[in-house]
Amino acid sequence: MDGLTINDAAQTTGWSPRMLRYIERSGLVVPRRSASGYRLYGPEQLQRLRTLRELLRSFQIGLGDVGFARRLRREPRLSAAVTGWLEADAVRPAHVAADDWLSFEQDKHERLLVAAGRVNS
Amino acid sequence: MDGLTINDAAQTTGWSPRMLRYIERSGLVVPRRSASGYRLYGPEQLQRLRTLRELLRSFQIGLGDVGFARRLRREPRLSAAVTGWLEADAVRPAHVAADDWLSFEQDKHERLLVAAGRVNS
DNA sequence: GGAACATTGACACGCATGTGTTAGGGTTGG
DNA sequence: CCAACCCTAACACATGCGTGTCAATGTTCC
Numbered sequence: 016m017d018g019l020t021i022n023d024a025a026q027t028t029g030w031s032p033r034m035l036r037y038i039e040r041s042g043l044v045v046p047r048r049s050a051s052g053y054r055l056y057g058p059e060q061l062q063r064l065r066t067l068r069e070l071l072r073s074f075q076i077g078l079g080d081v082g083f084a085r086r087l088r089r090e091p092r093l094s095a096a097v098t099g100w101l102e103a104d105a106v107r108p109a110h111v112a113a114d115d116w117l118s119f120e121q122d123k124h125e126r127l128l129v130a131a132g133r134v135n136s
Numbered sequence: 137m138d139g140l141t142i143n144d145a146a147q148t149t150g151w152s153p154r155m156l157r158y159i160e161r162s163g164l165v166v167p168r169r170s171a172s173g174y175r176l177y178g179p180e181q182l183q184r185l186r187t188l189r190e191l192l193r194s195f196q197i198g199l200g201d202v203g204f205a206r207r208l209r210r211e212p213r214l215s216a217a218v219t220g221w222l223e224a225d226a227v228r229p230a231h232v233a234a235d236d237w238l239s240f241e242q243d244k245h246e247r248l249l250v251a252a253g254r255v256n257s
Numbered sequence: 258g259g260a261a262c263a264t265t266g267a268c269a270c271g272c273a274t275g276t277g278t279t280a281g282g283g284t285t286g287g
Numbered sequence: 288c289c290a291a292c293c294c295t296a297a298c299a300c301a302t303g304c305g306t307g308t309c310a311a312t313g314t315t316c317c
Binding site for chain 2: 059063066067070073074076079080081083084085087088090093096097098100101103
């Protein structure tokens with residue numbers, strides 16, 4: 016009963032029907048289905064779609080970026096590995112001698128990848 | 137003096153010289169330059185390049201993803217906006233009545249976007 | 258000074274993303 | 288029952304990413 020069908024949802028959110036299906040396939044906004052398989056968008060989802068539009072526009076990012084951000088929140092090991100890699104940019108700790116820097120870095124990276132539990136060869 | 141030139145760096149890191157230039161342009165690993173403009177890769181950078189390779193491979197992500205993760209750490213407003221959007225997926229707080237859920241969500245989104253300080257129309 | 262390397266810039270190609278459109282076939286509602 | 292909607296699948300096209308390669312030119316070093 017309640018829930019807009021795809022064309023109406025498109026109308027009120029500014030997306031095209033085509034894009035609503037695409038966004039659904041990307042997993043970002045997945046509407047429920049009617050008995051006969053029609054997509055039904057509830058009010059929260061309409062709001063989410065509008066906000067998503069604004070998000071992408073105002074930060075010039077893509078759906079893939081939002082998807083990746085979601086992966087980061089859901090996969091702590093991914094998050095830890097990426098964060099660790101990025102932090103290797105940080106300033107060298109004062110208590111680490113210059114000659115030890117490399118092995119320090121190497122160890123840190125190894126710890127991170129091990130912590131990330133890579134199963135691959 | 138110390139620092140490998142691009143071909144040697146490529147050799148020991150598993151990247152191609154082409155990709156090292158590409159990675160530099162993406163801002164992820166930027167070597168210093170010799171007086172005459174040659175790229176010089178230091179030990180930390182070589183290590184970072186190896187680790188980057190491992191990172192991309194073991195999590196099936198791309199350079200763009202790592203770049204986006206970096207943006208997330210550097211742009212708190214982006215981070216807040218994305219996080220906020222993703223959290224709208226979370227379970228509805230028990231103290232918020234169902235009828236208020238939409239306006240709650242809407243307010244939250246507005247607060248987040250305002251906090252994100254979008255200058256755009 | 259010449260072989261072996263570096264630089265930037267460009268052409269190119271395959272694959273993924275974002276988006277429209279069309280085709281063939283169900284569903285709904287007056 | 289028929290117009291107006293929905294569904295999936297597919298063709299199509301622009302753009303961007305990852306990557307190789309080639310051209311024109313400068314640098315290093317024996």
